[in-house]
Amino acid sequence: MSNVEAGSGITVTGIDDRYGALCQGFNQRWSSHPDYIKVVRSTDDVVGALDEALNSGRTRITVRSGGHCYENFVANPGVQVIIDMGQMDRVHYDPGMGAYCVESGSTNWHNYTQLYRETGLTLPAGSCYSVGAGGHISGGGYGLLSRRHGLTVDYLYAVEVVVVRREPHGDYQAEAVIARRDDEGDLNDLWWAHTGGGGGNFGVITRYWFKDLPRPPINVWLSAVAWSWEGGITYDRFARLVANFGRFCAENSEPGDEYADLFSILKLTHRKAGKIGLITQVDATNPAAGRDRLDSFLAQIEDGVGLQRAEFDVDMGEHSPIPGLHEEPRLMPWIQATQALNGSGDNRRGKYKSAHMRKPFPDDQIEVIWNFLSSTRDDPDDDYDNTQYANPDALIQVDTYGCMINTIGARETAVAQRDSIMKLQYQTYWTDPAEDSVHERWIRELYRRVYRTSGGVPLPATAGGEADPDAVTDGCYINYPDRDLSSDEWNTSDVPWYRLYYGDNYERLLRAKRTWDPHDIFRHDQSIR
Structure with missing residues (x-):
């Protein structure tokens, strides 16, 4: 069975029929047995899910968007909580940002169809339809239009990341941060770190914004x-x-x-x-x-x-x-x-x-x-x-x-x-x-x-x-x-x-890690140390 926690998403535990499927991604070499999976639907859900997990002593948290990680970075025996981003799949124009917003649970094919049908524009991203935006974009992203239009991250204007703070000897506290290309200092480092630094390093990516997107061929x-x-x-x-x-x-x-x-x-x-x-x-x-x-x-x-x-x-x-x-x-x-x-x-x-x-x-x-x-x-x-x-x-x-x-x-x-x-x-x-x-x-x-x-x-x-x-x-x-x-x-x-x-x-990625995830909450076998 599952239940909806106020502001923290849907909790799927071992007695839920979905549990086994949600413990495993695309590569069936890797499986896990977390205490539970959180299916989140909003940035507020992510904040609540992190606070709930960390302040109950569960500090091994991993994040899945499309489930295509080739190694055991999401599914492994040590993970206590998986945050599943698949329901955060909205693609739309954000007039306040002046940019196109892609939520991290959206897949390549969903991105293509939504952007193209509404605007005639596209992201120069990958050809595998079910790969999630959260990991694909943060690692750089490329595909069949990249020789003509560049990498996916070459159009990245801003990223929203839920990071974790902690006062000495106090509770953990998650908060959403938006980092833009034209920010300075630590915020610019956080934006830059998501233009090819890979997933699972700094926080939970919830939304991306893109500007000046290209038109694909007719x-x-x-x-x-x-x-x-x-x-x-x-x-x-x-x-x-x-x-x-x-x-x-x-x-x-x-x-x-x-x-x-x-x-x-x-x-x-x-x-x-x-x-x-x-x-x-x-x-x-x-x-x-x-x-x-x-x-x-x-x-x-x-x-x-x-x-x-x-x-x-x-x-x-x-x-x-x-x-x-x-x-x-x-x-x-x-x-x-x-x-x-x-x-x-x-x-x-x-x-x-x-x-x-x-x-x-x-x-x-x-x-x-x-x-x-x-x-x-x-x-x-x-x-x-x-x-x-x-x-x-x-x-x-x-x-x-x-x-x-x-x-x-x-x-x-x-x-x-x-x-x-x-x-x-x-x-x-x-x-x-x-x-x-x-x-x-x-x-x-x-x-x-x-x-x-x-x-x-x-x-x-x-x-x-x-x-x-x-x-x-x-x-x-x-x-x-x-x-x-x-x-x-x-x-x-x-x-x-x-x-x-x-x-x-x-070195710059390491600097961003020390600033934005000093407690090393977001880690795996090849995360920024």
């Missing part, structure tokens, strides 16, 4: 092609395909590039999946010009590869089959194309890793990736045999990046990576808990070998404010968290996990 061309593993994918052909994609990104990632309105996702799947895939969207407001750019792009990617195109008719990571677009792309209204790509994958177990790329893939990285995806022995002298792994749901997803994203300075927002050309997401999925160690080991070994010359991790390009012009990588993405980065076993570099995420921006 129409887009949508293409989905694949190449069959059994159709002749050899190492040379695979290496050429990957190199071509990297070369395109290196040559077409400057602001104002003629391909800035093109976003593409290369799905480098395990051989067991049957096919490698490529999803591409390009602005077709001018249909002929958009089609020319799409055809030119595909020709550049397939140049010298020598493989027959096939249908994209198998699951590839978080994208379901998109058949019928391998020979002729489809001209679609932007909102319909967004819906067509609005996948989040099945609720299952998963492990993820990430990397920002500043240059095309070096040959040694391509070779390691080939060995692990094709089940070719990587290192005969090593005790790990990658040829024994055969999972159709294992892949590396490579996204185009750069262009407008790279017009913002590395210190202007908390997102330090502002000169990358590609973003990588290593993924593997499964359903049987008994297989956890098998799948975790494979992705860990793959990642360690790809970055074997840099301590098993993709090093940041900056050190003390100076960017190495020859650096291939630039750290990791906080919205694809990976606790292995904190492990001495899997990160043998001298670069700590927080530098991999935040580069030289960590």
Whole structure:
């Protein structure tokens, strides 16, 4: 059963039918058994929920918006209270702020439909429909329109955060604070910390406000092609395909590039999946010009590869089959194309890793990736045999990046990576808990070998404010968290996990933490310390 507490939301306890479902998020590796879950509907509810929990001795509180955290930051055995933001999903224009307000429980798809239908505007955010705004935006946020319009946080004007104060030896007291881009001092630090600092660090995010939002394309061309593993994918052909994609990104990632309105996702799947895939969207407001750019792009990617195109008719990571677009792309209204790509994958177990790329893939990285995806022995002298792994749901997803994203300075927002050309997401999925160690080991070994010359991790390009012009990588993405980065076993570099995420921006995040959460109420395994 559940009950409504005055000013603190709906309390769901262990005797409620909903309890089990609300204890677990998208990644079924992680579960929890809190004393209760609070389903909140307003900022006042959040204030009341925090006061109630903290002053009853429950100091392990986590917050969920969409439930897509890849690690155990929300659901873990130590959590005592989960604050569920899902009912705070309003999207509207706020005349007092002169900005569009998005509540933190709203999902990507809800944001798109509400903004577009009412205003014709959009957020350049992610394609997974059910990801919640609370975590997605605070980590930076990007998607298929980001090369043209930048990151989600590049439009962030203000954020409302419920923080916790405490007088010496007194009760905890929660209060809502609004921090704006044009504030100064500590308030500006709080705003800035939510432009890429990640969720679960400073307080409970309740609302965001955005100004100067862009208009999406009227129409887009949508293409989905694949190449069959059994159709002749050899190492040379695979290496050429990957190199071509990297070369395109290196040559077409400057602001104002003629391909800035093109976003593409290369799905480098395990051989067991049957096919490698490529999803591409390009602005077709001018249909002929958009089609020319799409055809030119595909020709550049397939140049010298020598493989027959096939249908994209198998699951590839978080994208379901998109058949019928391998020979002729489809001209679609932007909102319909967004819906067509609005996948989040099945609720299952998963492990993820990430990397920002500043240059095309070096040959040694391509070779390691080939060995692990094709089940070719990587290192005969090593005790790990990658040829024994055969999972159709294992892949590396490579996204185009750069262009407008790279017009913002590395210190202007908390997102330090502002000169990358590609973003990588290593993924593997499964359903049987008994297989956890098998799948975790494979992705860990793959990642360690790809970055074997840099301590098993993709090093940041900056050190003390100076960017190495020859650096291939630039750290990791906080919205694809990976606790292995904190492990001495899997990160043998001298670069700590927080530098991999935040580069030289960590000190300012730490300053905001000391000011706004000095009691470390909001914490997890990779929170700001």
